[in-house]
Amino acid sequence: MRRVETAPLKELYELLEGAAGWEAWWPADSGFERAVGAILIQRTRWENVGRAIALLKENCLLTPSALASCPPDRLESLIRPAGFYRQKAAYLKALAEYFSRSDINSIPAARLWKELRELPGVGEETADVLLLYVAGRPRFVVDAYARRILGCMRITANNEELQAMAKAAFGDDLEDYRDCHARIVEHGKGYCNKKACERCAVKKYLA
C-alpha cells in the first residue's frame, strides 16, 4: 500500500538517482550555445550535435549577432552533421535574430515561453528547455520520456498542471529542475525504451 503523495515529481526525481549532474550532462560555454544545441538536438544524437557546434565555434558563430548575419548556405553546410540541416539552419537564424533583439532575462517567464513558441522550430518541449537551461527559469521539461514515465506512474496532467506539480516538488530550485530533466532523459534512454520497462525505476514508485 503506497502512501499519499503531495509531490510525486519529487519522489520520481529521487528514484532516478542522478548520475553526473546536469552540467556534465549538457556541457556548454554559454547560454546561447545551449540555445543552439536545443535546436540541433531535435531527433538527433548528441555526438552529431557536438560536431556541428564545434564547427560553429571554430567559425566564431556562437553569438546571436554572428549567427544572424551568417549566410544561410554556409550555415547549412556547417550544421550538416546534425541532420535536418536545411530547416534547422532556418530555425537557428530565427533564434539568433530573436536573441539579438530581445533581452530574455528581463521578460516574464510566461511571456517568454509564449514568444519562444512563436519561433519556427520551437515547440513546447524546446520552449521548456530554453526557459530552464538558457533563461534560467524554473520549468519542468515535458518531453516524450517524461510523458512515458509519468504514464507509468499513472499521472495524467497537462503541461500547465505539471508545472504546478514541479513547483510543489522543487520550489524555485533551478538545479533540481535541471537535474530532474537530465535524469529523466538518461533513464528513458536506458530503461524506458519500448521493451525494457520491466527495469523501469517507476516499479519502486508503484510498489
Added chain:
DNA sequence: CTCCAGGAGTGTA
C-alpha cells in the same frame, strides 16, 4: 541492410 536519436510542422480523418 534496417532502425532511430534529448522534435516540429503540416495535413488528414
Added chain:
DNA sequence: TACACTCATGGA
C-alpha cells in the same frame, strides 16, 4: 483529438 508523413545525417 489522433495519427501519418516529412525533414536528413550518422552510428549501431
